[in-house]
Amino acid sequence: MADPRIVGYLNRAVAHEMSAVQQYMAQARLTALWGMAELSDSLRREAQEELEHADRLMTRLMHYGLAPPGGQLAPVRLGRSVRQLMEYNRALELDAVRMYEEAMAYCRRTGAREDAALFSALLDEEWEHVREIDAQMNANGSGDSDGRER
Numbered sequence: 001m002a003d004p005r006i007v008g009y010l011n012r013a014v015a016h017e018m019s020a021v022q023q024y025m026a027q028a029r030l031t032a033l034w035g036m037a038e039l040s041d042s043l044r045r046e047a048q049e050e051l052e053h054a055d056r057l058m059t060r061l062m063h064y065g066l067a068p069p070g071g072q073l074a075p076v077r078l079g080r081s082v083r084q085l086m087e088y089n090r091a092l093e094l095d096a097v098r099m100y101e102e103a104m105a106y107c108r109r110t111g112a113r114e115d116a117a118l119f120s121a122l123l124d125e126e127w128e129h130v131r132e133i134d135a136q137m138n139a140n141g142s143g144d145s146d147g148r149e150r
């Protein structure tokens, strides 16, 4: 039977990933309205990646014979400028990093190798998201040049 604490991590992670999907999709729409097609496309791709993370977590829940909890999603943080939007997204990604670090450490401690492997893979990918955001933020400088206010 599944360790309830691991199920808790999986449930929390699905909720996080679906919240991220919602945030990135909404931001993709917003930045399209700002006329920033390239940024909009990259946010849409990001939403796809987070959806794929949710899918992998759900696969694991199904393995334990459980349905995803379908709990509450976090509120979407849109941002009033590109800079602000990226800061929100960086914070979101760091939340994921902390969550997956904790989940991975617990699974390793208890010998749940397959769950540890999944959390470890997702942890690497969330770090990659943080690095991508950092690169975009550096490329945008202080953010005033295209940090269009609305």
Ligand SMILES: [Fe+2]
Binding pocket: 017, 020, 049, 050, 053, 096, 126
């Ligand atoms: Fe993710």
Ligand SMILES: [Fe+2]
Binding pocket: 020, 050, 093, 096, 125, 126, 129
């Ligand atoms: Fe992410």
